[in-house]
Amino acid sequence: MSTFVARKKTSPKRGKARTEAILDAAIELLAEVGYDRMSMDMVALRAKASKATIYRHWPDKTALVLAALRRRGGMVSDLPDTGSLRGDLELYARESAAAAAGVAGSLVVGLLAVASHDPELAAVLAQQFHYEQLPAITALVDRARGRGEVSPGVDHLLISEVLPGTLIMHLLVLGLPADEPFIHHLVDDVLMPLLIR
Amino acid sequence: MSTFVARKKTSPKRGKARTEAILDAAIELLAEVGYDRMSMDMVALRAKASKATIYRHWPDKTALVLAALRRRGGMVSDLPDTGSLRGDLELYARESAAAAAGVAGSLVVGLLAVASHDPELAAVLAQQFHYEQLPAITALVDRARGRGEVSPGVDHLLISEVLPGTLIMHLLVLGLPADEPFIHHLVDDVLMPLLIR
Numbered sequence: 001m002s003t004f005v006a007r008k009k010t011s012p013k014r015g016k017a018r019t020e021a022i023l024d025a026a027i028e029l030l031a032e033v034g035y036d037r038m039s040m041d042m043v044a045l046r047a048k049a050s051k052a053t054i055y056r057h058w059p060d061k062t063a064l065v066l067a068a069l070r071r072r073g074g075m076v077s078d079l080p081d082t083g084s085l086r087g088d089l090e091l092y093a094r095e096s097a098a099a100a101a102g103v104a105g106s107l108v109v110g111l112l113a114v115a116s117h118d119p120e121l122a123a124v125l126a127q128q129f130h131y132e133q134l135p136a137i138t139a140l141v142d143r144a145r146g147r148g149e150v151s152p153g154v155d156h157l158l159i160s161e162v163l164p165g166t167l168i169m170h171l172l173v174l175g176l177p178a179d180e181p182f183i184h185h186l187v188d189d190v191l192m193p194l195l196i197r
Numbered sequence: 198m199s200t201f202v203a204r205k206k207t208s209p210k211r212g213k214a215r216t217e218a219i220l221d222a223a224i225e226l227l228a229e230v231g232y233d234r235m236s237m238d239m240v241a242l243r244a245k246a247s248k249a250t251i252y253r254h255w256p257d258k259t260a261l262v263l264a265a266l267r268r269r270g271g272m273v274s275d276l277p278d279t280g281s282l283r284g285d286l287e288l289y290a291r292e293s294a295a296a297a298a299g300v301a302g303s304l305v306v307g308l309l310a311v312a313s314h315d316p317e318l319a320a321v322l323a324q325q326f327h328y329e330q331l332p333a334i335t336a337l338v339d340r341a342r343g344r345g346e347v348s349p350g351v352d353h354l355l356i357s358e359v360l361p362g363t364l365i366m367h368l369l370v371l372g373l374p375a376d377e378p379f380i381h382h383l384v385d386d387v388l389m390p391l392l393i394r
Binding site for chain 1: 231306307309310312313319322323326327352355358359361362363364365366367369370371372382386387390391394
């Protein structure tokens with residue numbers, strides 16, 4: 001009953017604040033207890049929202065987690081034209097590193113650990129961390145082709161495998177920071193040689 | 198008391214069989230329940246060994262897990278000379294992929310998930326998956342230098358970051374197989390261009 005009354009009174013602005021509180025709660029709980037132990041009840045309690053409100057926006061836990069990850073980064077959906085391939089790659093590497101650090105390593109590997117037993121979550125993560133980034137990478141390489149910067153015949157999707165993989169290794173396996181020297185190393189010693197032969 | 202009697206009667210051969218049963222049990226339990234839920238009691242029960250026997254060989258769970266991982270792969274400690282850089286890299290990529298598939302993706306990411314909250318385990322994994330492989334990679338690149346195959350000034354430790362990272366992305370994030378076409382792709386389109394400019 002209280003839920004129903006609250007819903008009737010919700011302005012668009014208050015609705016947005018509530019949505020954000022739910023996504024914040026989901027991210028916090030993912031980091032604290034992990035995906036498999038997190039429940040919709042816990043999210044509702046933390047966000048001071050009703051479960052009905054949560055289910056009205058997201059049909060299940062996977063959908064809620066995906067929305068929370070989207071909002072909190074881990075996505076590089078738009079890569080502006082900096083005027084050069086090196087500049088574009090630097091921006092891409094820097095944003096990817098910030099996103100990976102932003103969603104917190106423990107969160108990402110915690111989700112991957114569950115995903116290895118959960119094909120639905122695995123598909124969501126592959127979508128999130130790989131397939132949704134491909135259009136931006138294709139556009140980046142197309143711009144470089146237009147400038148004559150990329151060798152013909154290069155498989156440009158390479159960088160969509162090598163960049164996140166090397167970041168995962170550096171940040172999550174070795175526990176090293178993705179600082180500016182590392183970003184330049186990634187761009188100059190890894191990505192540029194793959195694209196320019 | 199029974200432990201003591203069993204120890205006195207143990208031949209070297211039986212001792213080895215028992216050690217292997219304990220490591221097998223540890224690997225099985227890691228995959229089934231994960232590192233944080235696995236206990237020494239569970240390992241003892243599964244291996245039909247006493248906890249005293251286990252603690253005689255490994256002082257704690259981290260040491261046992263590291264020994265189990267070492268035995269079950271995930272290590273590329275010796276890379277024979279195939280006569281060419283491409284051949285050496287192919288062997289390295291193929292063995293790394295087999296090792297990563299062998300210890301099972303769920304195991305590796307499960308451990309990484311715990312490691313993100315456990316600096317001691319994190320250090321063990323970084324050691325296992327990175328630092329212990331460096332001498333073999335250095336030797337591989339030194340051989341290539343001797344043959345005049347590698348460009349001067351190349352940071353050869355690059356491949357120790359890029360190869361495992363790209364494998365983690367391919368196998369564990371995207372859930373794709375590390376089959377022969379992928380191995381050739383890794384060698385010809387990623388590793389060779391990084392070393393030969």
